Structure formats: C-alpha cells, structure tokens
Amino acid sequence: MKHKYDAPSAEPLTLKDFGWSAHFQAQLGDDDAEAMPLRVVAVHRDALEVAGPGFEGRVAPLAPDDDGDVATVGDWLLAEAATQRPVRLLERRSVFKRKSAGTGRRVQLIAANVDTLILVTSANQDFNPARLERYLALAREAEVAPLVVITKADLAGDVADYVSAARGLMPGLLVEALDARGGEAGRVLAPWLARGQTLALLGSSGVGKSTLVNTLSGQALQATLGIREDDAKGRHTTTGRSLHRLTCGAWLMDTPGMRELQLIDAAGGIDEVFEDVTQLFTACRFSDCTHANEPGCAVQAALASGALDGERLKRYQKLLREERHNSESIADARARSRKFGKMAKGVFAQKLKQREF
Ligand SMILES: Nc1nc2c(ncn2[C@@H]2O[C@H](COP(=O)(O)OP(=O)(O)OP(=O)(O)O)[C@@H](O)[C@H]2O)c(=O)[nH]1
Numbered sequence: 001m002k003h004k005y006d007a008p009s010a011e012p013l014t015l016k017d018f019g020w021s022a023h024f025q026a027q028l029g030d031d032d033a034e035a036m037p038l039r040v041v042a043v044h045r046d047a048l049e050v051a052g053p054g055f056e057g058r059v060a061p062l063a064p065d066d067d068g069d070v071a072t073v074g075d076w077l078l079a080e081a082a083t084q085r086p087v088r089l090l091e092r093r094s095v096f097k098r099k100s101a102g103t104g105r106r107v108q109l110i111a112a113n114v115d116t117l118i119l120v121t122s123a124n125q126d127f128n129p130a131r132l133e134r135y136l137a138l139a140r141e142a143e144v145a146p147l148v149v150i151t152k153a154d155l156a157g158d159v160a161d162y163v164s165a166a167r168g169l170m171p172g173l174l175v176e177a178l179d180a181r182g183g184e185a186g187r188v189l190a191p192w193l194a195r196g197q198t199l200a201l202l203g204s205s206g207v208g209k210s211t212l213v214n215t216l217s218g219q220a221l222q223a224t225l226g227i228r229e230d231d232a233k234g235r236h237t238t239t240g241r242s243l244h245r246l247t248c249g250a251w252l253m254d255t256p257g258m259r260e261l262q263l264i265d266a267a268g269g270i271d272e273v274f275e276d277v278t279q280l281f282t283a284c285r286f287s288d289c290t291h292a293n294e295p296g297c298a299v300q301a302a303l304a305s306g307a308l309d310g311e312r313l314k315r316y317q318k319l320l321r322e323e324r325h326n327s328e329s330i331a332d333a334r335a336r337s338r339k340f341g342k343m344a345k346g347v348f349a350q351k352l353k354q355r356e357f
C-alpha cells in the first residue's frame with residue numbers, strides 16, 4: 001500500500017523518519033512488543049489523525065489520563081496493531097502549553113515533541129518585542145531551541161533594524177529574515193530542516209506561517225489569505241494545528257495565528273530569556289535587593305550606564321508578574337476541582353450506602 005508520506009519509489013519510512021527517538025523507545029515494555037507507535041498529525045473534535053510506518057488515518061481519541069491530559073499534535077501514541085486503537089500516550093520530550101484564551105482557568109496544550117520552535121513575525125506593525133519574549137519563554141521552558149523568522153523582508157526597507165532588535169531579545173538568539181513566498185526560504189532554513197526533525201510555527205495571524213509551509217513543502221498544502229492593509233493584521237485563515245512532512249524529511253507544524261499567549265508554569269523559561277537581566281541581580285550588594293533604590297544595585301547601575309534598556313526590564317517584570325498570576329489561578333482551579341472530585345466521590349459513596357441499607 002502506498003502512503004502519503006512515502007516518496008515515489010523510495011524506501012518505506014521508518015519510525016525515526018516520523019521523529020521517533022531513544023526517549024520514546026525507552027518507554028516500551030515487554031507487553032508493548034506488538035504495539036504500533038503512531039504520531040498525532042492533527043486533532044479533530046471526535047478523532048485523532050495519526051501517521052506512522054504502515055498506517056495513516058483517523059483513530060478514536062484516547063480518554064484523558066489521571067491529570068486530564070489528552071493527546072495533542074506531535075504526540076506519540078501506542079496503538080493496538082490489529083485495530084489501530086490507541087492504548088497509551090507516550091511521555092513527551094517537550095510540550096508547549098498556555099492558559100486558555102479568555103477568562104477560563106484551563107490549560108491548553110499547543111504542541112508536543114517539537115525540536116525547534118519557529119517564532120514567526122513580520123517586518124511590519126506585527127513586530128513586537130514583548131510578544132516575542134513570551135514565545136521565547138514558552139520555548140525555553142519546554143527546553144526547545146527557538147528560532148525567530150522575520151517574514152516580509154521583501155516589503156521592508158529596514159529589515160536589518162528588525163533583525164538586530166530581535167537579536168537583543170535573548171542572549172544568543174538566532175534570527176533569520178526572508179520572503180516566506182520565495183525559494184530562498186528553504187535555503188535559509190535548511191540547517192533546521194534535517195530528516196526526522198520536528199518544527200512548529202507560532203505567531204500572529206497573517207505573518208506567513210502557512211505560506212512558509214507551502215513554500216518549504218513545494219505544495220499548496222495550506223490556505224493563505226491577504227492581511228488587512230490598515231493595521232497589517234491577518235484574517236485567522238488557519239483554524240487548526242497540523243503537522244506536515246516536507247520532502248527533505250523534516251516535519252513542520254502549522255498553527256492558527258494566536259491572539260494571546262498567556263504563560264503558565266514558565267518562570268524558568270522567562271529567567272532564561274532575560275538572562276542578561278537576571279545575571280545583574282547576582283551583582284547587587286544586597287541579596288534581597290528590590291532593584292528600586294537600594295545602594296549598590298547592579299540593575300540601577302546598568303540602567304544608568306545604558307547597558308540595560310529600561311523597557312526590557314519593565315517587560316521582564318510584567319511578564320513575570322503575569323506568569324505568576326496565571327500559574328496561581330490555574331493551581332487554585334486544580335485544587336478546587338480535586339476537592340470537588342473528592343466531595344463527589346463522598347456523596348456517591350453515601351448514596352451507595354443508603355441504597356445498601
Ligand atoms: N510579500 C510577502 N508576503 C507574504 C510573506 N509571507 C506571507 N505573505 C502574505 O501574507 C498573507 C498572510 O499569509 P498566511 O501564510 O496566510 O499567514 P498565516 O500566518 O498563516 O496566518 P493565519 O493562518 O491567519 O494565522 C498572504 O497574503 C501571504 O501571501 C512574505 O514574506 N512576503
């Protein structure tokens with residue numbers, strides 16, 4: 001049988017081609033000898049779209065595990081070989097999550113088992129240091145290497161300014177500028193697109209994520225649509241997440257443009273992104289320095305000398321405050337739902353008793 005992901009007349013794909021590694025292999029026990037590993041390439045309301053050596057198609061979703069976790073795009077599942085019925089979700093190598101948009105106190109999984117997070121922004125009004133820093137913290141919290149791709153370089157006269165502004169957002173950050181519609185995108189991104197690698201595209205609507213998928217795959221896989229002229233905002237063309245195999249053998253995930261990225265449990269990631277700031281703290285005279293007006297404060301000294309940008313410091317403090325608030329409210333909600341779960345169990349037990357007597 002021929003599969004979508006097999007190149008014509010090429011060898012059939014192996015697990016490694018789908019992104020399998022020792023991390024997943026180590027989770028297989030003796031009972032799993034017959035099991036079939038499958039990768040989730042899209043999540044639908046009532047089915048998971050999966051692919052692996054020898055099978056691709058839709059399977060029933062897995063029931064949520066004890067933590068309420070469900071499969072997300074990029075996940076690895078073990079399925080019964082004969083029926084392809086998923087039986088177990090494998091522990092992830094990396095996962096991106098955020099607080100659900102709106103007022104809900106829920107966690108939303110964005111993607112799993114990603115090697116490189118491509119933060120896509122455009123050389124226009126979309127470019128926003130505070131937003132990029134959030135995405136970077138998301139990547140570093142998941143221990144995933146980030147890459148900033150600035151699209152629409154062809155439309156901007158001052159693209160070098162965007163590149164240098166982006167480079168300042170995290171020590172050692174890699175940044176590329178390109179025309180997402182053009183053939184050079186493949187050449188520029190080639191170092192990240194090795195066989196079996198998984199990359200996810202995240203960014204606002206209209207920055208060219210789907211355009212990149214199409215350019216890099218050489219096919220019109222994803223719909224794209226022009227942006228609003230007045231404010232450069234996109235029209236939320238892509239509505240679901242999906243993982244695509246490129247002919248070079250890398251996997252590229254397209255995602256819907258994000259309106260908002262509220263971080264949770266990401267304090268470590270934030271500190272890594274702002275390492276230039278947090279490093280200063282160790283040089284303050286007092287270990288409990290608030291960096292406001294104490295003598296011997298290294299932060300105040302760096303601000304005075306111009307070594308530290310006041311705006312970056314403010315963004316760091318704001319992001320940390322916000323992350324703390326989100327994480328606490330999610331933790332509260334979890335505790336409440338556990339308490340409710342216990343109470344419901346208690347009531348249930350009571351009812352059983354009443355019936356018995
Ligand atoms: N000139 C130019 N146009 C681009 C570039 N990248 C994307 N576009 C155009 O920008 C528009 C939006 O691109 P999409 O690929 O649909 O954007 P998206 O990020 O997928 O947007 P959502 O699916 O809404 O999140 C389309 O008209 C693209 O042709 C680029 O590098 N240069």
Ligand SMILES: [Mg+2]
Pocket residue numbers: 209210211222223224237238254255256257
């Ligand atoms: Mg899109």
Ligand SMILES: [Zn+2]
Pocket residue numbers: 281284285289290291292294296297298299300
């Ligand atoms: Zn200080």
